[in-house]
Each structure stands twice: as structure tokens, then as C-alpha cells.
Amino acid sequence: MAGLRIGSFIGSLLICAAMSAATWAASDAPIDTATIEKNRKANAENCFNCHSADGIAKPPRADLDLSKLKDSQVEPSVYNPSDHGVMDCRQCHSKGYEDFPHAPAGKDNTSSCTECHAAKVLRLEPQFNASVHAKNTGLKEKFNCFTCHNPHINVVALRLKDPAKIVAQDNHGCLECHNSDLTFAKFAPDAEKKPGVKKKRPDIDAIHDWLPNTKAHWNAVRCVECHTPEVAAGKMLSHEILNKEKAEKKCLSCHSANSALKVRLYRHLVKDEQQRLGFTNSVILSNSYVIGATRHPLLDGALIGLVALTLVGVLAHGVIRIVAATLRRDRRDNDAQGPTS
Numbered sequence: 183m184a185g186l187r188i189g190s191f192i193g194s195l196l197i198c199a200a201m202s203a204a205t206w207a208a209s210d211a212p213i214d215t216a217t218i219e220k221n222r223k224a225n226a227e228n229c230f231n232c233h234s235a236d237g238i239a240k241p242p243r244a245d246l247d248l249s250k251l252k253d254s255q256v257e258p259s260v261y262n263p264s265d266h267g268v269m270d271c272r273q274c275h276s277k278g279y280e281d282f283p284h285a286p287a288g289k290d291n292t293s294s295c296t297e298c299h300a301a302k303v304l305r306l307e308p309q310f311n312a313s314v315h316a317k318n319t320g321l322k323e324k325f326n327c328f329t330c331h332n333p334h335i336n337v338v339a340l341r342l343k344d345p346a347k348i349v350a351q352d353n354h355g356c357l358e359c360h361n362s363d364l365t366f367a368k369f370a371p372d373a374e375k376k377p378g379v380k381k382k383r384p385d386i387d388a389i390h391d392w393l394p395n396t397k398a399h400w401n402a403v404r405c406v407e408c409h410t411p412e413v414a415a416g417k418m419l420s421h422e423i424l425n426k427e428k429a430e431k432k433c434l435s436c437h438s439a440n441s442a443l444k445v446r447l448y449r450h451l452v453k454d455e456q457q458r459l460g461f462t463n464s465v466i467l468s469n470s471y472v473i474g475a476t477r478h479p480l481l482d483g484a485l486i487g488l489v490a491l492t493l494v495g496v497l498a499h500g501v502i503r504i505v506a507a508t509l510r511r512d513r514r515d516n517d518a519q520g521p522t523s
């Protein structure tokens with residue numbers, strides 16, 4: 183028994199070592215701090231002097247269209263910690279932004295995601311093409327990677343770690359459009375049999391009114407939890423957004439010991455789970471209370487023990503009362519008979 187346990191312990195150590203070697207091989211070498219410093223200095227001098235709150239407050243030239251500049255604000259405090267914050271702006275805005283006024287063709291020269299992430303796009307594109315946004319008529323041309331991924335702001339879930347922050351960022355991406363009549367209309371197809379009239383935006387809270395305390399769910403889980411097919415923990419999140427027929431409606435998919443949240447929202451944390459305090463799904467418990475998903479074998483045992491003790495107590499109490507009553511009756515009988523000699 184003990185030998186078996188030590189054997190499986192060594193086995194899991196070996197698996198862990200193999201896994202960390204694989205992740206190490208897959209990750210690129212870290213970017214050196216000198217390069218990051220150089221890029222940040224260049225951004226501050228060439229772009230943030232206009233495109234930030236400070237730049238808008240104190241524009242370096244008098245001939246700037248300030249309302250347009252306000253619409254194109256990129257803040258260093260948000261940009262620097264983002265996924266692309268280590269880069270020089272001109273690595274994506276490659277031509278035409280060196281001088282002001284910017285060259286009219288600048289926009290056409292903005293790098294697409296594929297230029298740098300060809301392998302990822304190759305894997306995600308078929309899923310994206312199968313999603314509701316690509317399949318619905320007229321949407322595909324308007325929808326692209328940066329409709330959801332703001333290249334100046336987003337931080338990938340793997341780096342964000344904190345589930346509350348991941349939920350806030352990812353749901354904001356969907357709700358920015360699904361909660362705004364104005365933005366939704368820019369993308370929506372025409373209503374059925376009514377050419378020229380935009381399809382009405384379905385009210386997100388009303389559609390999901392079968393979900394108790396809908397708002398609490400929006401703060402604790404992402405839209406993609408129910409609207410994408412489940413993938414294995416190590417794989418990239420699926421980009422196939424599922425329609426209302428295929429979306430997840432079963433409460434138990436999350437509210438159970440084998441919660442799907444482990445391979446969804448918590449996939450990056452489950453890797454470092456150490457069964458804290460012996461709870462099953464301790465990573466979930468330390469972030470929110472998901473009824474049914476977090477259990478403790480010791481607490482479960484203690485509860486059963488407590489119930490058993492109560493039963494024993496009640497039984498013992500009954501037995502003692504019966505014995506005491508019999509004894510009392512015997513004594514009364516003896517007293518009534520009186521001394522015999």
C-alpha cells in the first residue's frame with residue numbers, strides 16, 4: 183500500500199518535470215529589459231506626446247484636431263502592461279506615422295495579427311469561421327480579431343491569472359456590443375423580410391432570465407464559458423461562438439464536483455492547484471463560492487460523524503431514562519412493601 187503510494191508520487195513528479203520541460207521549450211526567450219526600455223522611450227517621445235491624456239491636455243502643436251485626438255487616446259499606464267506593451271507602436275503602425283499630419287495611407291499599412299501570429303491564426307481561423315459571427319450573413323466582413331482583442335489594452339488570461347479580472351475583460355468585449363444598440367446596429371444584419379431595417383438587439387439579461395441572479399453570474403463567469411465548446415486544459419480557448427441552440431444550459435456543468443470551470447475560466451490556475459486545506463476544487467473556492475463545485479472530504483466526514491454522535495446521544499439518553507425509571511419503580515415498590523423484619 184505505502185509502496186504503491188510512493189510509486190505513484192514519483193510517477194507524478196516525473197510527469198510534472200516532463201510537463202514543465204515542454205512548456206519551457208514552447209515559450210520564447212524573455213525580451214531583454216534594454217529593448218523594452220528603448221521601445222517605451224521611443225513611444226513616449228514619438229506618440230504619447232499627443233495620444234495620451236497628458237498630450238491632449240498639453241498638445242505639442244496648435245493645429246491639432248483635439249476631438250479626433252481624444253477619440254484616439256492610448257494611455258501608457260494601460261498600454262505598457264498589456265500583451266503588446268513591450269513593443270514600439272511603429273512595429274504595427276509601420277508606415278506613415280513618423281510625422282504629423284499622418285500619411286493618409288497609414289491605415290492600410292497597419293500590420294494584421296497574421297503577420298506575427300501566423301501559427302495561432304491558422305489554428306483559430308477554422309473555429310472563428312464556424313462561429314455565429316462568421317456564419318451569419320454580412321457579419322464576416324466586419325468581424326475580425328481586433329473586434330474583440332484591443333491590441334493596445336488586452337492582457338491574455340494566462341497572464342491575468344485573477345479570474346475576476348479575466349471575467350471583466352472578456353465579458354466587456356462581448357457586452358460592449360451586445361449591450362449597446364448603437365454598436366450592435368453597425369454589425370447587425372437586416373431584419374427578416376425587412377431590407378434596410380436592422381435586426382433588433384436581443385436584451386442580454388432578458389434572454390438569460392432562466393439563470394438565477396443573472397448579474398452575479400456575469401461577474402463570476404464569462405459568456406464564452408457557455409457559448410464555446412469545451413477544450414482540454416492545455417489547448418487554446420475555442421473561438422467557435424455557439425448559437426442559442428448549442429449553448430450550455432445545464433447548471434450541473436459548473437455546479438458539480440467535476441465542474442467544467444476547471445477546464446474553462448480556471449484552466450490556468452488549476453495547473454498550480456495544491457488541494458489547499460484538502461478542498462476539492464480549492465482554486466474555485468478561494469475565488470468564489472460555486473454551489474456544488476467545492477467540497478471537503480474531512481468536513482463531509484465530520485458532518486456524518488456529528489449526525490452519528492447525535493443519534494448515539496439520543497439513544498443513550500433514552501436507554502439511561504428507561505434504566506433510571508426501572509430503578510426508581512423498583513425502589514418505590516420496595517418502599518411500599520416496607521421493612522419485612
Ligand code: HEC
Pocket residue numbers: 228229230231232233242243246247248250251254271272275279280282283284288289
Ligand atoms: C503631433 C501629435 C501627434 C503625434 C506625435 C502622433 N499623432 Fe497620431 N494622430 C494625431 C491626431 C491629431 C490624430 C487624429 C486624426 C488626424 O487629425 O489625422 C491622430 C491619429 C492617429 C491614428 C488614427 C488615424 C488614422 O487613421 O491614421 C493612428 C493609428 C495614429 N495617430 C498613430 C500614431 C502613432 C503610432 C504615433 C507615433 C509613431 C503617432 N500617431 C504620433 C496626432 C499625433
Ligand code: HEC
Pocket residue numbers: 225229230233253254255256261266269270271272273274275292293328333334
Ligand atoms: C500589436 C499591434 C499594435 C501595436 C503595438 C499598436 N497598435 Fe495601434 N492599432 C492597431 C490596430 C490593429 C488598430 C486598428 C484598430 C481598428 O481598425 O479598429 C490600431 C489603431 C490605433 C489608433 C486609432 C484609434 C483606435 O484606438 O482605434 C491609434 C491612435 C493607435 N492605434 C495608436 C497606437 C499607439 C500610440 C501605439 C503605441 C503606444 C500603438 N497604437 C500600438 C495595432 C497596434
Ligand code: HEC
Pocket residue numbers: 213265266268269273274293294295296297298299327328331333338
Ligand atoms: C508586429 C507584430 C505583432 C502583431 C501585428 C500582433 N502581435 Fe500580438 N504579440 C506580438 C508580440 C511580440 C507578443 C509577445 C510579447 C511578449 O512576449 O511579452 C504578442 C503577444 C500577443 C498575445 C499574448 C500572448 C499569446 O500569444 O497568447 C496575444 C493574445 C496577441 N499578441 C494577440 C494579437 C492579436 C489579436 C493581434 C491582431 C490585432 C496581434 N496580436 C498582432 C506581436 C504582434
Ligand code: HEC
Pocket residue numbers: 314315318321329330355356357358359360365366369370371381405406409423424425426427
Ligand atoms: C461588435 C459587435 C459584437 C461583438 C463584440 C460580439 N457580438 Fe455576438 N453578435 C453580434 C451580432 C450583430 C450578432 C448577429 C445577430 C443575428 O444575426 O441575429 C451576434 C450574434 C451572437 C450570438 C447568436 C445568437 C443566435 O443564437 O442567433 C451569440 C450567442 C453571440 N453573438 C455571442 C457573443 C459572445 C459570447 C461574444 C463575446 C465573445 C460576442 N457575441 C461578441 C455582435 C457582436
Ligand code: HEC
Pocket residue numbers: 353356357360384386389390393399400403404405406407408409425426427429430431
Ligand atoms: C450559463 C450559461 C450562459 C452564459 C454564461 C451566457 N449565455 Fe448566452 N445563452 C445561453 C443559452 C442556454 C442560450 C439559449 C437560451 C434560450 O434559448 O432560451 C443563450 C442565448 C444567447 C443569445 C441568443 C439571443 C437570441 O435569442 O437571439 C445571445 C446573443 C447570448 N446568449 C449572448 C450571451 C452573452 C453576450 C453572454 C455574456 C454576457 C452570455 N450569452 C452568457 C447560455 C449562456
Ligand code: HEC
Pocket residue numbers: 295299302303306307310315325326327328329330331337338339340352355406417418419421423
Ligand atoms: C468574438 C470575440 C473574439 C474574436 C472575434 C476573436 N477572439 Fe481571440 N479570444 C476571445 C476571448 C473571449 C478569449 C479568451 C481570453 C483569453 O484566453 O485570454 C480569446 C483568446 C485568444 C487567445 C489566447 C488563447 C489561449 O487560450 O491562450 C489568442 C491567441 C486569440 N484569442 C487570438 C485571436 C485571433 C488571432 C483572432 C482572429 C482570427 C481572434 N482571437 C478573434 C475572443 C475573441
Ligand code: HEC
Pocket residue numbers: 392393394395398399402403407408430431432433434435436437443469470471472473
Ligand atoms: C458556466 C458556469 C455556470 C453555470 C452553467 C451555472 N452557474 Fe450558477 N454560478 C456560477 C458561478 C461561478 C457562481 C458564483 C457566483 C459568485 O461567486 O458570486 C454561481 C452562482 C450561483 C448562485 C448563487 C448566486 C448568488 O446570489 O450569489 C445560484 C443560486 C446559481 N449559481 C444557480 C444556478 C442555476 C440554477 C443554474 C442553471 C440554470 C446555474 N447556476 C448555471 C457558475 C455557473
